Structure formats: structure tokens, C-alpha cells
Amino acid sequence: MKNKNYIGKIKSIEKINNDVFKINISSSLENCKSGQFISVLCPNKTLRRPFSIYDFDKENKILSILIKLKGEGTKYLSSLKENDEINFLAPLGNSFELFKDKNALLVGAGIGIAPMLFLKKEMNEKNINNYLISGFKTKEEIIKGSDETIVGGSVLDNIENIIKNKKIDxxxxxxxxxxxxxxxxxxxxxxxxxYVALERVMACSIGVCRGCIIKLIRNNEINNFSVCKEGPIFKGEEVLWD
Ligand SMILES: Cc1cc2nc3c(=O)[nH]c(=O)nc-3n(C[C@H](O)[C@H](O)[C@H](O)COP(=O)(O)OP(=O)(O)OC[C@H]3O[C@@H](n4cnc5c(N)ncnc54)[C@H](O)[C@@H]3O)c2cc1C
Ligand code: FES
Incomplete structure (x- = not known):
């Protein structure tokens, strides 16, 4: 589906915890897939702000994002009220590849749980076996919806055992x-x-400015890829990590 500029309306905003808000947006967007994101225009800001799609209610055309307060853009978004307009580009980027007969492990750390919960919903609808483990620094930061939640420690501490015990593919x-x-x-x-969903600071979000380039090694060759258009989902083994 080609991306377009939408003027949506705020349907509702829910405070999830101290610094995370769920924003429900009503618009004419008809479809999107897990892993894709939207890029939101904030007043007096040149650059749009990118957010993963956290949920999509196709029947009622309601898109949801989870925003964690960071700077002025997210502060503005959290202050929006019902029926306020919101200008965004969507759906952006590629999406997660799904495999019908494979056992999937989903790992979300912090606000990274947002696209994982949308992926889990899609997998449940398609009867794909999945197990979501999430990690948060403190119990106040927990965002619900995982099969297992780690607080304090690293989400990776017991990961090899989980992969083996649950026969993850x-x-x-x-x-x-x-x-x-x-x-x-x-x-x-x-x-x-x-498969990893990467974050990079994005100027255009649509593959034009080349500001979000990363290097991948594929077929023994190193090449540049844009996170916003060719990503944000890449195979972890191909990423040349910093
Ligand atoms: C593909 C993608 C998906 C994302 N999904 C989510 C999500 O679901 N929920 C969520 O809370 N955040 C998400 N982020 C991070 C989010 O875009 C930033 O937190 C947000 O842009 C901060 O804006 P600000 O004005 O509040 O902060 P400021 O720090 O004032 O922003 C200044 C500039 O830096 C950029 N920036 C700051 N932090 C980040 C960051 N971590 N990643 C990319 N750009 C950044 C801003 O877009 C802006 O251009 C995502 C980022 C990307 C690239
Ligand atoms: S943000 Fe402009 S090319 Fe990706």
C-alpha cells in the first residue's frame, strides 16, 4: 500500500503510565501491517516524528500509537484532545515477514513493545504460535500484553533457555x-x-533525504539501506552494528 498524507482526528488519548500515552486516531487510512510506522507533523517543528503502529482497528479505521514522552514533539502529542486534528504520513516502511508453521519469539524492550504487541495480534489472528517477552527498567514502566515480563534485569538473561524450551524457529x-x-x-x-525493528533519527521518513542510512552485509557485499523506506525491519545477521 502506497503511503499518503492523512489528516486524522484524535478519537481518544489514554495515559498508560507516568510517561507513556496511547493515542487513538480516526482517519481514512484503510490498511497497515505490523512493523510499519507513521510520521507525525508537530506544530513549529520542521521534522516529523516517527511512531510504530501499535494497533489498527480495520473495521472502525482507528490507528493507535504508544508515545513515550521525550522532548517537545511527544509533549505536544500527549496534550492533544478529542477531535483535534493530527497530520501524519502512513503507512511507512516495510513490515514483519510471517511464517505460518514456525514458533515465533517476540522480544520487546521498553517502548519497543509497541510494534511487538501489534505483531502478536496479527499472529494470533493467523494462528501462528508466538511467545512475547518484554523488559522494563521499573515496574511503573510496565506496558501490559506480554506472556512474560522482566523488570529490572535484562530481557536477554534467560533467552537461550526460552528459545530451546519453546522450540523457537x-x-x-x-x-x-x-x-x-x-x-x-x-x-x-x-x-x-x-528480525529487528530499527530506530534512527529521521528527517523525511520517506526515503528521500538519505539521513537514516545503515550498512548491511548481504551476499558478501556491504551496501547502504534507508531505515525509513527499506526498513525499519531488517535481518539482524545482516546489520553491521556500530
Ligand atoms: C521507526 C521508528 C519507530 C518509533 N516508534 C516509537 C514508538 O512506537 N513510541 C515512541 O514513543 N517512540 C518511538 N520512536 C521514537 C520517537 O520517534 C522519538 O521518541 C520522538 O521522535 C521524539 O520526539 P520529541 O520531539 O519528543 O523529542 P526530541 O528529542 O526533542 O526530538 C528531536 C529530534 O530527534 C528525533 N528523535 C529523538 N529521539 C528519537 C528516537 N529515539 N528515534 C528516532 N528519532 C528520534 C525526533 O524525531 C526529532 O526529530 C520511533 C522511532 C522510529 C525511527
Ligand atoms: S529519513 Fe529521509 S531517507 Fe530515511
């Missing part, structure tokens, strides 16, 4: 780069494909 993850890098290395060691 494929891994999907979103979170800080260090988590994605380590998880990709573990997956490579165990010979399991691992």
Missing part, C-alpha cells in the same frame, strides 16, 4: 540497539532467523 524484536545486537548474535549462534 524465528525471532522478532524491537528495543535499544544494544539489545537488538546481542539478540541477533545469539540467534546467529543458534542458527535462527532474527
Amino acid at each position: 524465528v525471532i522478532y524484536s524491537c528495543g535499544p540497539n544494544i539489545v537488538l545486537k546481542k539478540l541477533s548474535q545469539t540467534a546467529k549462534k543458534l542458527n535462527i532467523p532474527c
Whole structure:
């Protein structure tokens, strides 16, 4: 589906915890897939702000994002009220590849749980076996919906046992780069494909400015790829981590 510029309306905003809000947006967007994102225009800001799609209610055409307060853009978004207009580009980027007969492990760290919960919903609808493990620094930061939640420690502490015990065939993850890098290395060691959803600062979000380039090694060649258009989902084993 080609991306377009939408003017949606805020349907509702829910406070999930101290600094995370769920924003439900009503618009004419008809479809999107897990792993894709939207890019939102904030007043007086040149650059749009990218957010993963957290949920999509196709019947009622309601798109949801989870925003964690960071700077002025997210502060503005959290202050929106019902019926306020919201200008966004969607659906952006590629989406997660799904495999019907594979046992999937989903790993979300912090706000990285947002696209994982949408992926889990899609997998449940398609009867794909999945297990979602999430990690948060404190119990106040927990975002619900996982099969297992780690608080304090690393989401990766027991990951090899989980992969073996649950006979995992494929891994999907979103979170800080260090988590994605380590998880990709573990997956490579165990010979399991691992898809990672990357975050980069984005100026245009549509593949024009080349500001979000990363390097991948594919077929023994190193080449540049844009996170916003050719990503944000990549195979972890192909990413040249910093
Ligand atoms: C593909 C993608 C998906 C994302 N999904 C989510 C999500 O579901 N929920 C969520 O809370 N956040 C998500 N982020 C991060 C989110 O875009 C930033 O937190 C947000 O842009 C911060 O804007 P700000 O004005 O509040 O902060 P400021 O720090 O004032 O932003 C200044 C500039 O830096 C950029 N920026 C700051 N932090 C980040 C970051 N971590 N990643 C990319 N750009 C950043 C901003 O877009 C802006 O251009 C995602 C980022 C990407 C690239
Ligand atoms: S943000 Fe412009 S090319 Fe990706």
C-alpha cells in the first residue's frame, strides 16, 4: 500500500503510565501491517516524528500509537484532545515477514513493545504460535500484553533457555540497539532467523533525504539501506552494528 498524507482526528488519548500515552486516531487510512510506522507533523517543528503502529482497528479505521514522552514533539502529542486534528504520513516502511508453521519469539524492550504487541495480534489472528517477552527498567514502566515480563534485569538473561524450551524457529524484536545486537548474535549462534525493528533519527521518513542510512552485509557485499523506506525491519545477521 502506497503511503499518503492523512489528516486524522484524535478519537481518544489514554495515559498508560507516568510517561507513556496511547493515542487513538480516526482517519481514512484503510490498511497497515505490523512493523510499519507513521510520521507525525508537530506544530513549529520542521521534522516529523516517527511512531510504530501499535494497533489498527480495520473495521472502525482507528490507528493507535504508544508515545513515550521525550522532548517537545511527544509533549505536544500527549496534550492533544478529542477531535483535534493530527497530520501524519502512513503507512511507512516495510513490515514483519510471517511464517505460518514456525514458533515465533517476540522480544520487546521498553517502548519497543509497541510494534511487538501489534505483531502478536496479527499472529494470533493467523494462528501462528508466538511467545512475547518484554523488559522494563521499573515496574511503573510496565506496558501490559506480554506472556512474560522482566523488570529490572535484562530481557536477554534467560533467552537461550526460552528459545530451546519453546522450540523457537524465528525471532522478532524491537528495543535499544544494544539489545537488538546481542539478540541477533545469539540467534546467529543458534542458527535462527532474527528480525529487528530499527530506530534512527529521521528527517523525511520517506526515503528521500538519505539521513537514516545503515550498512548491511548481504551476499558478501556491504551496501547502504534507508531505515525509513527499506526498513525499519531488517535481518539482524545482516546489520553491521556500530
Ligand atoms: C521507526 C521508528 C519507530 C518509533 N516508534 C516509537 C514508538 O512506537 N513510541 C515512541 O514513543 N517512540 C518511538 N520512536 C521514537 C520517537 O520517534 C522519538 O521518541 C520522538 O521522535 C521524539 O520526539 P520529541 O520531539 O519528543 O523529542 P526530541 O528529542 O526533542 O526530538 C528531536 C529530534 O530527534 C528525533 N528523535 C529523538 N529521539 C528519537 C528516537 N529515539 N528515534 C528516532 N528519532 C528520534 C525526533 O524525531 C526529532 O526529530 C520511533 C522511532 C522510529 C525511527
Ligand atoms: S529519513 Fe529521509 S531517507 Fe530515511
